[in-house]
Amino acid sequence: MGEVIVITSGKGGVGKTTTTANVGVGLAMRNKKVALVDADIGLRNLDLVLGLENRIVFDLVDVVEGRCKLRNALVKDKRFDGLYLLPAAQTRDKTAVKPEQMIKLCNDLRKEFDFVLIDCPAGIEQGFNNAVVAADRAIVVTTPEVSAVRDADRVIGLLEAKELRNPRLLINRIRNDMVRRGEMMSIEDVKDILAVDIIGIVPDDEKIVISTNRGEPVITDGKSLAGQAYNNIARRILGEDVPLLDLEGHDEGFMLKLKKFLGIKN
Amino acid sequence: MLQSIMNFFGKTKPSKEVAKDRLKLVLIHDRANVSPQFLEMIKSEIIKVITNYIEIDESELEIQLTRTQSEDGQGIVPALIANIPIKNVKTKTK
Known part of the structure; x- marks a missing residue:
């Protein structure tokens, strides 16, 4: 039986979809059978981030309403063996799916896949409830900003109320140069405030924008810092003990700028 | 650099400290309702x-x-x- 993991955040735009796509690819690259479920009905995006937008025939709502078989709605990612996407419906809204339907869907997926990753919509209403109802584990994505941290705290509280104990935190878009100047909360600061364990940290890397533009998850670029970060997260989900990525010396700090200015190569 | 010197003389608090203080306060009430x-x-x-x-x-x-x-x-x-x-x-x- 596979494991259902929901990727949630409360606040929008912190990187849930990017996280779902990259962690999914990371698990598939490690020979796991993975289903990615876009639960953001009405605001479909996971297909676009994965570069699978032209291959969609049926969607999640078609499956739960019985218009097609589950296996017909799953889009196979030809680049990564074992990776499948269940797209969200674009012309419906969050009320199109009921929690019981989501539980049944996840139980069906559990039988076929090692991991089912659910990309949760922003907010804490029905879309959130649907996305978390069948989950065994939760990953809460936040950024080191006051609004994202506050929303993450709220979501952690709601998850615990739903008996989803010990959610893991993913801190996204860290800028080490700003942390060093004391102008951005550090990993430790965010961890202390939210009092949950960290599953991973991802630096603010322009490669993420570039790879999303192309529909190629950044995790395939093993040299990029963000790619390494997502690989580490996939390994931790599989139970490996991997130290957090060291961001020191990778940022556009003063010394790096000086070196660049003087034309010194590292 | 100028910022860090100013910080040293205690003119301005680093913004992350302000963020932490504000968050801690607001979360107390969020959490407890x-x-x-x-x-x-x-x-x-x-x-x-x-x-x-x-x-x-x-x-x-x-x-x-x-x-x-x-x-x-x-x-x-x-x-x-x-x-x-x-x-x-x-x-x-x-």
């Missing part, structure tokens, strides 16, 4: 009871809602924490 007035009420009641027995520094009394690991280790539970500086223990009770 109680108003600051409610906490003030609890605070004044506590002062009333304690001052019968102990002389305390009322201006320094802090009371806050926070979260802590539950005793069975099964997760995080809300907790009411009071920090009450004692000036003097009254030997004679009223």
